[in-house]
Amino acid sequence: xxxxxxxxxxxxxxxxxxxxxxxxxxxxxxxxxxxxxxxxxxxxxxxxxxxxxxxxxxxxxxxxxxxxxxxxxxxxxxxxxxxxxxxxxxxxxxxxxxxxxxxxxxxxxxxxxxxxxxxxxxxxxxxxxxxxxxxxxxxxxxxxxxxxxxxxxxxxxxxxxxxxxxxxxxxxxxxxxxxxxxxxxxxxxxxxxxxxxxxxxxxxxxxxxxxxxxxxxxxxxxxxxxxxxxxxxxxxxxxxxxxxxxxxxxxxxxxxxxxxxxxxxxxxxxxxxxxxxxxxxxxxxxxxxxxxxxxxxxxxxxxxxxxxxxxxxxxxxxxxxxxxxxxxxxxxxxxxxxxxxxxxxxxxxxxxxxxxxxxxxxxxxxxxxxxxxxxxxxxxxxxxxxxxxxxxxxxxxxxxxxxxxxxxxxxxxxxxxxxxxxxxxxxxxxxxxxxxxxxxxx
Numbered sequence: 551x552x553x554x555x556x557x558x559x560x561x562x563x564x565x566x567x568x569x570x571x572x573x574x575x576x577x578x579x580x581x582x583x584x585x586x587x588x589x590x591x592x593x594x595x596x597x598x599x600x601x602x603x604x605x606x607x608x609x610x611x612x613x614x615x616x617x618x619x620x621x622x623x624x625x626x627x628x629x630x631x632x633x634x635x636x637x638x639x640x641x642x643x644x645x646x647x648x649x650x651x652x653x654x655x656x657x658x659x660x661x662x663x664x665x666x667x668x669x670x671x672x673x674x675x676x677x678x679x680x681x682x683x684x685x686x687x688x689x690x691x692x693x694x695x696x697x698x699x700x701x702x703x704x705x706x707x708x709x710x711x712x713x714x715x716x717x718x719x720x721x722x723x724x725x726x727x728x729x730x731x732x733x734x735x736x737x738x739x740x741x742x743x744x745x746x747x748x749x750x751x752x753x754x755x756x757x758x759x760x761x762x763x764x765x766x767x768x769x770x771x772x773x774x775x776x777x778x779x780x781x782x783x784x785x786x787x788x789x790x791x792x793x794x795x796x797x798x799x800x801x802x803x804x805x806x807x808x809x810x811x812x813x814x815x816x817x818x819x820x821x822x823x824x825x826x827x828x829x830x831x832x833x834x835x836x837x838x839x840x841x842x843x844x845x846x847x848x849x850x851x852x853x854x855x856x857x858x859x860x861x862x863x864x865x866x867x868x869x870x871x872x873x874x875x876x877x878x879x880x881x882x883x884x885x886x887x888x889x890x891x892x893x894x895x896x897x898x899x900x901x902x903x904x905x906x907x908x909x910x911x912x913x914x915x916x917x918x919x920x921x922x923x924x925x926x927x928x929x930x931x932x933x934x935x936x937x938x939x940x941x942x943x944x945x946x947x948x949x950x951x952x953x954x955x956x957x958x959x960x961x962x963x964x965x966x967x968x969x970x971x972x973x974x975x976x977x978x979x980x981x982x983x984x985x986x987x988x989x990x991x992x
Contacts, residue, residue, distance in 0.1 A: 572605045576613060583611030585652060590615040593651075597621050600634040609638045609674065612650040617729055618658035620716070621666060628736035629665040636661070638673035641748050642778040642802065650675045653754070657702040658727050659713040660754075665736075665768075666714075668743045676711035678753035682781040682806035682834075687860055687886040688980055690836055695808050697783040701755045702728075705816055708787075710759050711751035714772065715740040718765030726763065740768030740792075747773070752780025752805065756816075759787040760796075764817040772796040780805035784840075788824060789817025791846040798826045804833035809863060813841040813849070823847030831856040837863035838878075844868035844898075854878065861890055862906070866919075867898035876904040880915070883908075889968050889979045892918040900924060913970070914954060 574596050577583060581592035593613050600607040601623055623632035638649025653660040656679050663669055685696035701709040706722040716727065721734040740761060751757030757779055760769040770793055777800070779785045785807055786798060803810050810831060813821040821843040831838065831854070838856060840863050841849055848869045854876035862878065865871065883889055893906070895918040902924045906915050954970045969978045 572603055574600045574605055574607050576607075576609060577611075581611075581613060583613055585612030585614055585650065587614065588616050589613040590617050590619065594619045597634075597636070600636070601632050604633050606635040606637055609636065609649050609651070611648075612652065614652045614654050615660065616654050618655075618662060618716075618727065619660065620662040620664060620730075620733060621669065622662075622664035622733075624736070629739070631665055631667045633666065633668045635670040635672070636674065637670070638675070640673045640675040640750065642750055642776045644675045644750055646675060646677065648675070649673055650677060653678045653709075653711070655679070656700055656709050658707075658729060659710045659716050661711065662713045662716040663741055663744055664715055664717060664733075665739055665766075666741045666744055668745075669741070670745045670747070671712065671749065672745070672747045674749050676749065676751045676754070676757070678709065678711065678751075680709060680753045680755055680782055687836070687881075688888065690808065691860070691888075691890055692980065695783070697755060697808075703755050703783070705819075706762055706764050708759060708762060708816065709755040710762075711754045711757045712746060712749075712759075713762060714744055714760040714769050715766045716759075716762060718763035720765070722764055734763075738766050740766040740770075741772070742768055743771045745773045745775070746777065748776045750778040750780070751782075752778075753782070755783045756787045756812075757782055757785055759789065759816065760793055761789040762787075762817045764789070764819075766790075767792040769822075770794045770796065773799070774801075775799040777801045779803040779807065779810070782807055784808065784812040785810040786812070787816050788813045788822050789820065791818070791820040791822050793822025793824065794847060796822065796824045798824065799828055801826075801829040803829065803831045803835050806834040808836045809838070809840045810835055811839045811841070811849075811851075813843070815840075821846050821849070824849050826851040826854070828853045829855070831859060835859055837861045839863040839865050841871070842866040843871055848872070850874070851876065858882075858885075860886060861892065862894040865894065865896035865899050867896070869898075870900070871898065872900050872902065873904060874902040876906075878904065878906045879909045880907065882911075883913070883970060883977045884972060884975070887977070889970055889977050890916065891979050892916045894921065895919055896921065898922075916968070 576592045576596040579592040579595040581589040596607050623630040640649040651660050660676050680698045680701050683696045707727045717733045849871045852874045856878040858881045860881050893915050897919045900922040
């Protein structure tokens with residue numbers, strides 16, 4: 551028996567030492583890896599080689615590309631399923647020294663994965679050409695969504711770092727990726743089980759997007775973990791209803807973004823099932839979410855930490871969306887120069903065990919719509935079961951320091967806006983009409 555055990559241990563050890571699937575590098579195909587030479591073709595050839603043998607592509611250096619690179623297995627009639635790994639040495643805290651892919655163009659995707667199954671992209675630092683435009687908070691609360699207009703940004707094609715299933719059977723009538731016409735072919739099947747881990751994406755209109763083509767399905771059971779987001783328009787974008795059980799975990803968003811999680815205006819314009827767990831939001835992020843999930847699948851967000859945002863966003867749900875265990879600090883009124891018309895707009899959302907507040911101040915959170923509030927709240931959190939009581943004033947000059955007032959029609963929630971005096975200056979809501987609910991703090 552002892553001899554048999556020793557033999558089994560020996561066999562297991564020898565098996566572990568056997569060479570695995572081939573490891574491929576872009577340098578094998580002539581890449582310079584210096585961040586200056588055009589390494590587009592060597593990188594694409596390396597991707598093709600790794601896909602063909604279900605192998606591992608190792609990208610240790612800096613690779614400048616001038617066109618999109620696609621991981622796909624075309625069999626002559628359609629995109630077949632495949633698996634491969636693209637591995638680098640970067641981490642989500644990388645400072646642009648290792649495993650960098652520089653997208654030196656503005657009209658495509660740095661990396662596309664078409665109908666992949668179980669593919670892994672890990673330790674890659676994606677750097678793009680998007681430059682965050684200057685825009686005021688006032689312009690954004692009045693509806694502006696600032697973006698670098700020199701970068702591709704259409705419903706079915708957007709400048710991005712990673713696109714899962716970027717193309718469909720035919721090029722959309724309103725336009726797709728302009729230099730990828732030959733890639734629009736095959737059927738509507740999409741990817742499953744893709745993992746994007748320990749990656750950075752900075753300088754893209756949308757760092758990560760799924761199913762932008764408006765035709766493919768699937769894009770399900772995806773995992774985005776340990777991700778750092780830099781400058782862009784939107785951070786993560788989902789496009790269609792079959793995006794199910796997708797997970798975004800441990801995200802740092804510290805650049806200039808309008809919205810971190812956006813669903814509903816790209817591709818098929820639908821919202822799938824996404825779960826977000828742990829996001830640290832700082833820098834100059836305007837809002838957390840924009841989503842309408844009526845009729846499809848829910849979004850669940852837990853452990854969101856926002857250091858200083860103007861608002862949570864626009865969030866409508868008919869399928870049980872939830873925000874839980876989160877701590878959201880709003881940007882102070884004197885920092886933006888006015889009172890936002892709302893901090894949260896939407897219906898059908900449930901908020902549990904969370905703090906939403908002006909840190910250190912007892913100012914109300916303005917909600918436009920109906921939101922379910924559950925769980926225990928700390929001293930400075932929103933109280934769900936009462937509205938804020940107003941004092942009617944005849945003119946702005948009568949507002950006392952520390953007083954938050956409705957200056958619309960007395961006795962009506964149909965207001966022209968709100969005013970607040972902090973002891974030095976009067977702040978008002980810029981030219982907004984609508985129905986609002988002010989929630990009083992404990």
